[in-house]
Amino acid sequence: MKEATALIPQLTVDCIILGFHDNQLRVLLLRWKDTSFWSLPGGPVRQTESVDAAATRILRERTGLGAIYLQQFRVFGDEVRYSLEEVQEKLKHIFDPAIWYKRAISIGYYALVDYSKVTPLPDAYTDECRWWDIRDFPTLLFDHNHMVKLALEALRQQLSWQPVGNNLLPEPFTLPELQRLYETILGRSMDPRNFQRKMLSLGILERLETKRRGGAFRSPYLYRFIPEKYEAALKEGNLMIL
Incomplete structure (x- = not known):
């Protein structure tokens, strides 16, 4: 209970971490424990931190980097964003289905990092953290494929006003x-x-x-x-x- 009350209810952050290597734009993904299911790095926001601080914390934990370029690009707040029942079933061996929010609002960030400096690190709920070609990665849980698409669109718009x-x-x-x-x-x-x-x-x-x-x-x-x-x-x- 103490851990749950330390979080802001129904508010999460999801991060599209992008790196460039071998002429490929790559995105960092996590594979959930004992599954073949992948998703973006993310998590809840603590009561004691801003949403920017939450995104920075998540990125530091997944990449090992302290100074990261972050850009908030979208709030995902549709009433129905994905099939909650499907996610509960696929991850029921990790989380009690009863603890999932019936609705969650996520703030999307993309991060631009120097690929050569990143040490991909899984978290307590995942077995693997690794790079995927932005043009060829698996179907993700939640609405994360949609998030990647919109993050890439936002990055392309940014190209017109600053050198990424x-x-x-x-x-x-x-x-x-x-x-x-x-x-x-x-x-x-x-x-x-x-x-x-x-x-x-x-x-x-x-x-x-x-x-x-x-x-x-x-x-x-x-x-x-x-x-x-x-x-x-x-x-x-x-x-x-x-």
């Missing part, structure tokens, strides 16, 4: 690598000259003296984001890219 590579690409990177990230998210190709011209015109990238050796491109220069210029441009709303 600041969160998804490890530094240093090349402009072709940055372009591949954008193309993967958008699902279409982009003109290299136009893309590079727009990115460099923002004044938030620093070209290093070293080059990337090997690979498909001919020794392109390496770049990094300039944090102070990036933050200043973001506050001024001066990051129109696409």
Whole structure:
């Protein structure tokens, strides 16, 4: 009873954690104990924390990262979001069916993380936590497939006003690598000259003296984001890219 009263009733947070690796945009998923069922990381909000703090806590527990880029993108509050009876049956060996909320409102967040720095960690109710290609992952429990779809739509809209590579690409990177990230998210190709011209015109990238050796491109220069210029441009709303 003490644990239950420490939570805000019927309010949960669900997190779409995105990383970029091998030219794939990937989403971090959990597999429930002794099942083949997957879902997004999430959980209830405590009485003693804000919803942003709850999302940060869940992300830290699943990724091992402390500083994470988070964006709240949607409140999921339909009266009927999924089949409660189906979920109760599939997870009855983990939770007493009687303890499920008849209705829950979830706040959706997406997180952009450096894939190379993440240590995927399952929680007490799951056996596995791992990355899946955003284009090819299993049917999820609850309404989580719908959540992933809307999070990806929100991310694509964000591409028009800020460079998400600041969160998804490890530094240093090349402009072709940055372009591949954008193309993967958008699902279409982009003109290299136009893309590079727009990115460099923002004044938030620093070209290093070293080059990337090997690979498909001919020794392109390496770049990094300039944090102070990036933050200043973001506050001024001066990051129109696409």
